[in-house]
Amino acid sequence: MVMEDSRKPSGYKEYVAGLFAGVATVVVGHPFDTVKVKLQKHNTNVQGITYRNGFHCTARILATEGGGVQSSRPRPQVIIPSAAFAGAIISFVLCPSELVKCRMQIQGTDSLVPKCSGYSSSLDCALKTIKSDGVTGAFRGGSTTFLRESIGNAVFFSVYEYVRYYMHLQLKSGSSDHNNLVDMGIGILSGGLGGVAFWSTVLPLDVAKTIIQTAPDKSSPTNPFQVLNSIYRMSGLRGCYTGLGPTILRAFPANAAAIVTWEIAMKFLGIKNN
Template sequence: MEATSGYKDYVAGLMAGIITVITGHPFDTVKVKLQKYNTEAGGVKYKNGLHCATRILQTEEVKGLYRGATSSFIGMAFESSLSFGIYSQTKRFLQGEIDGGKPQPHAIVPSAAFGGAIISFILCLSELVKVSDARVPNFLLYLEYHLCKVVFQCRMQVQGTDFMVPKSTRFRGPLECALKTVQQEGLTGMFRGGLATLLRESVGNAVFFSTYEYARYFMHLQLKGASSESSQLIDVGVGIMSGGLGGIAFWSAVLPLDVAKTIIQTTPEKNHSKNPFSIYRRSGLRGCYTGLGPTLVRAFPANAAAIVAWELSAKLLGIRRVQ
């Protein structure tokens, strides 16, 4: 990308985040419920992602799949803005203007990992409340919400009215969830799963952006010489494929860390292991990939939509990129 006003990178990332929630939130709800209840010893299990989604629709209708989507729109927009913005600006700083369209691993990997590490601190305060439909009526409440979202995102998401799921404490919204967590676990409870989130985001972002950049480069290389009339359609098609493949690569690489994070954040025992690698000893290799189906089904369309939204927004904002 050529030098440009910094804020534009963040605006384009914000648009990508909004589109991601619209496309992928229902799949994420199913994934979190599978990770929580299908890794516990004993108890009723969901047969698969489709069974879980069907149960949610039967007991809570479509709104059950979008539990907490209101807060996710705010959180994901902010997080995506930072992720794409930091990645774009750091990559530009590391590789300068010597781009030529060819991916530069020495710039892509550290830029993506750095962006992922930064947003992991916000995410670890954000995912414990994910599926709350609580409103955010003013800026102060928004700040209070954002200081607790990752841990509470999952805790709100695993709630619901499905009789297959053991009845748990109900939270009316993210703020109540935050207050109860602090009362019961102290301030450190708000950072449960922090290491797992840091590893997931830094490693995952490096894998995602590397896959996206290389897939995009080689696809454009193959399509070089296409008529200018079809160039916009080609850009969208390449964005869909490169973004979708990047999303699949991301989750294939870090799903075990995501499963560990969900378990750490939703287990009520204070002395439960915070080691993200203990998931293998607890549930084996199969348990590490609990929720893989809905995760990959979500990964392609959600990330494809995010990349297309990011690239189109960047183009509208005047951020040009050499193919």
């Protein structure tokens, strides 16, 4: 009788679980609801701006209310938590895809992986991982990806916003002509430096993630700090920054291209991002 009672979930625990579920629903769904309400208000009213669609409305919100307007000083109290939260959400999508990517990348001429246990394609890798480790196996290294993306995005957008702000400030004080070419140059520099800052900060976590996700043994440690401690003891600080050269070489042009493309898209949608 006692054992049967202990198996029954208590009422308050179910209430707390439901509370957390409700909070998660509101947090994730609120931005979409904001867009919906703005569309309903503005597109049914003769006065004021009329949004072309949901994407146009979202872009307007980001440009005018999300810290993107460069007329005021960047606000770290807004940038850091917003970017970190976005990175945390992204990590849930990135983790399985990066696990497959890393396992495919370690195959090759110098690979320690036997050819008989190799993967013929990304789909083959994903299916074999799920078959051997279950669905949770696809999220191996999830906590490390979570840390990398949340910390990295906070650093990236902080550097991006401040570099962009001070460059615009210098241009205004120098009374230079502000044209599209100048905007593109600012985007390249601010995006590129943001990318370099991102990877310079979180590369040790990326190293740990690679080790965790490509470990052949299921019982291998998944704690990134435990893995980094092991690497540090074996190879020192240099080992924790393995791959720094190609990572930085990739970070500047890749992130510069991403930011410039985003800013061009904003202009194409008719959104000013001064």
